[in-house]
Amino acid sequence: MLVRSAPPEILETLFSRLSGTGKVYGPVRQGKAVRFLPLSSISDAELSYQRTVLPPKKFFLPPGETLLTFAGRGEWRVPDEEDERIVLFGLHPCDLHGIEILTVFMSDAVPDSPFLRRREKAFIVGLSCLPDDKCFCRSMGCQTSEKGFDIFITLLGDRVLLRAGSPEGYRLLRMLDGEAREPSREDRERLLNFHRLRNESFTLSLDITDLPEVLDLEEESQVWEELGNRCFTCGNCSIVCPTCSCFNVVDIPSFASGETKRVRTWDSCLFRSYALVAGGHNFREKRAQRVKNRYYHKQKGFVEGFGKPSCVGCGRCISSCPAGIDVVSVFKRLTEAYAK
Ligand code: SF4
Ligand code: SF4
Structure with missing residues (x-):
């Protein structure tokens, strides 16, 4: 797997390349809250956030969506596919694991096609983080992630490590070769120090063994x-x-149009x-x-x-x-x- 080291300015180049492939969403601060919202530039992104209000599941399993429309006489149609490619920028390892868990949920004999279609279209950029007093991802084995991303970014002060996690991520990193290089010995030491700092920063833990x-x-x-x-x-x-991922499905008839929409909404x-x-x-x-x-x-x-x-x-x-x-x-x- 390809790993590259670059100065932080590489994030602007990465963003501009990504925004040419689809709509980019990332963590944006709004008062005390951070939310995944559309980004128009990398400077809109809050790179040192702790957690967003809603997790990225909202991009794959929206809070509400029409699954089918019945037009009567046994006719029905599914909504047109969203053509737009999305880029999710700045997902922490715990959220990458969260998406993987939802994918397990959807991959049985009858896969949830809207979920899978959206997942397949998403390019995901992971981002390193440090825990606060409510994080216990280390106890769940989710403080790092080995899959579920196309590129993973680790912020190391005046250097940034970029790691490819998919063939597409690999190709994109190769395109940045003019601005990035192989990690030096110093980069490796910084990475180890970051891992040590992250692991020592956890104040909350849970033993789930038994x-x-x-x-x-x-x-x-x-x-x-x-x-x-x-x-x-x-x-x-x-x-x-x-x-x-609990949801409810209801049929909503319209006497005006004579059609009935089958709508899925989040439930609890x-x-x-x-x-x-x-x-x-x-x-x-x-x-x-x-x-x-x-x-x-x-x-x-x-x-x-x-x-x-x-x-x-x-x-x-x-x-x-x-x-x-x-x-x-x-x-x-x-x-x-x-x-x-
Ligand atoms: S149950 Fe676990 S994964 Fe879900 S919100 Fe709480 S800490 Fe996060
Ligand atoms: S449902 Fe109960 S446990 Fe969950 S957030 Fe509300 S009050 Fe807390």
């Missing part, structure tokens, strides 16, 4: 009732989560309506059951199905919970209860 077993034993724990009493079931934690297993079925029965009537369900899905169900948790340790659910519920503290409490 978590599925702990969860098996703590199904009746008082912790769930307590969380149910605190949780507003607002759904923030799942909406901002890079790996949560925290919502009361989520497990409500015809006849009025609710499989997760109580708030405690809904909170518990989300935690079990992340650290037990997904592990059983796919061999890893569906949490990348991004800290978004911690920073966005109005009730101050913190996923790491919850699992630590359960583990402590198990050890007693």
Whole structure:
């Protein structure tokens, strides 16, 4: 795999090449929040951000989209494909893992074609970061990423390392050869120092080694009732989560046009309506059951199905919970209860 070292000005050249291939989105600061928004120049991008409000899943699984339109008499049509290529610039390793987890979700016998089509059209540029007090990606093995990007950028002060992660990323890096060179010994030392600094900067951690077993034993724990009493079931934690992909599908008829649109929107297993079925029965009537369900899905169900948790340790659910519920503290409490 190709790695190149260059001065930070290379990012302007990279941006101008990328903007010739599609619309570029990247992290933009808006007050206290950072959001993935269209970039018109590299100077619009906030390169030292911690986390965006919404993860990049919004580009592949939009909050709302029309899947089909029924025109009557058995006729139906799918929306025209979006032709535009998108470039996602500045995704942190945890978000790269988040996209990979969603791809696993969509790659069974009946793949989700809108998701896959968008993913295939996206060029992804990863970006190095340092953790804050809500990041625990290292505990989830997501502080670095070996795939899911075309180019990965590591910021090393007055040098930048660019690493290709796909044939297209490789070709693009080759085009920058006039401005970039092979990493020197000094570049390698800087990279090692950066890794050391990043690893030493984590203040939050979670030992997930025996978590599925702990969860098996703590199904009746008082912790769930307590969380149910605190949780507003607002759904923030799942909406901002890079790996949560629950959605609802509704048919919306229009008497004016005679057509019916089948629309998919984000949903949350925290919502009361989520497990409500015809006849009025609710499989997760109580708030405690809904909170518990989300935690079990992340650290037990997904592990059983796919061999890893569906949490990348991004800290978004911690920073966005109005009730101050913190996923790491919850699992630590359960583990402590198990050890007693
Ligand atoms: S963000 Fe907090 S209060 Fe809202 S549903 Fe999630 S755990 Fe409950
Ligand atoms: S559960 Fe929380 S920390 Fe884990 S990936 Fe989702 S939002 Fe991030």
